[in-house]
Amino acid sequence: MDIKLTKEEKIKILNSDDIYGIMQRILLREGKIDQNREHFWVLGLANNNRILFIELISLGTVNETLADPMEVFSFALQKRAVKIVLCHNHPSGELKPSDADKDITDRLIQVGIIVKTEVIDHLIISDESYFSFSNVGLFDELKKSTKYVPKFVLEQRIKKEATKIAEKNKTIEIAKQLKRNGADDEMIAASTGLSIEDVKKLRVRKK
Known part of the structure; x- marks a missing residue:
C-alpha cells in the first residue's frame, strides 16, 4: 500500500x-x-x-x-x-x-x-x-x-581480489628493480603509482 x-x-x-x-x-x-x-x-x-x-x-x-x-x-x-x-x-x-x-x-x-x-x-x-x-x-x-551472496558473485569477488593482489605484487617488483638500478624514490613513485612512503619501505640490494 x-x-x-x-x-x-x-x-x-x-x-x-x-x-x-x-x-x-x-x-x-x-x-x-x-x-x-x-x-x-x-x-x-x-x-x-x-x-x-x-x-x-x-x-x-x-x-x-x-x-x-x-x-x-x-x-x-x-x-x-x-x-x-x-x-x-x-x-x-x-x-x-x-x-x-x-x-x-x-x-x-x-x-x-x-x-x-x-x-x-x-x-x-x-x-x-x-x-x-x-x-x-x-x-x-x-x-x-x-x-x-550467490556463489557466482563470491567467486567473482575472490577472482577480483586475487587479480588486485597479483597486480600490486607486480608493481612492487618493478619498483624494487628500479630501486636496485639507483632510481630515486620520487621517480619510482611517479612511475609505479606507489606512494613515497611505500617506496621508502622497500628493502633491496642495490647493484
Missing part, C-alpha cells in the same frame, strides 16, 4: 532523525487501526535523497512481520528509486533488533546489490524512539556478510 505523503513529508533525507520524524507520524496515523501489529515499510529515495515514495510492504503479528524481497524491490524499481531505507515498528516498544531483523536486513542488502538499488539503512521504530542499524555500525557489519 502506497502511503500518501504531505508536501512537508516530501523532503530530502539528511539523516536517520529525518526518517524517524516522518515514520513516527505515519506509525501514529496507521496505528489507530493496527496498533498491535508490526508494520514493514520501504522508503524509496532519489539520487539527491529526496523521498519518492513510502510503501507499506506488509502487516505482521504482534512480534513478527514478513518482508519478501520481491515485494520490497518491485515498487522501488517501478519508481526508479536508486536507494531504499527499510523501516518497521516493534509494538512492544523494545527497539533491540532480533536475529530475524538482522537476517532479513542481511538478505535485502544482498538483493539490493544484485538489482542495483542500494539499501542504506534499516530503522526499528516505536511511538517514542527508534533504532538505526547504520548509526550503531550494525549495517556495515551486515554488508560484509556472505550468507546470502
Whole structure:
C-alpha cells in the first residue's frame, strides 16, 4: 500500500532523525487501526535523497512481520528509486533488533546489490524512539556478510581480489628493480603509482 505523503513529508533525507520524524507520524496515523501489529515499510529515495515514495510492504503479528524481497524491490524499481531505507515498528516498544531483523536486513542488502538499488539503512521504530542499524555500525557489519551472496558473485569477488593482489605484487617488483638500478624514490613513485612512503619501505640490494 502506497502511503500518501504531505508536501512537508516530501523532503530530502539528511539523516536517520529525518526518517524517524516522518515514520513516527505515519506509525501514529496507521496505528489507530493496527496498533498491535508490526508494520514493514520501504522508503524509496532519489539520487539527491529526496523521498519518492513510502510503501507499506506488509502487516505482521504482534512480534513478527514478513518482508519478501520481491515485494520490497518491485515498487522501488517501478519508481526508479536508486536507494531504499527499510523501516518497521516493534509494538512492544523494545527497539533491540532480533536475529530475524538482522537476517532479513542481511538478505535485502544482498538483493539490493544484485538489482542495483542500494539499501542504506534499516530503522526499528516505536511511538517514542527508534533504532538505526547504520548509526550503531550494525549495517556495515551486515554488508560484509556472505550468507546470502550467490556463489557466482563470491567467486567473482575472490577472482577480483586475487587479480588486485597479483597486480600490486607486480608493481612492487618493478619498483624494487628500479630501486636496485639507483632510481630515486620520487621517480619510482611517479612511475609505479606507489606512494613515497611505500617506496621508502622497500628493502633491496642495490647493484
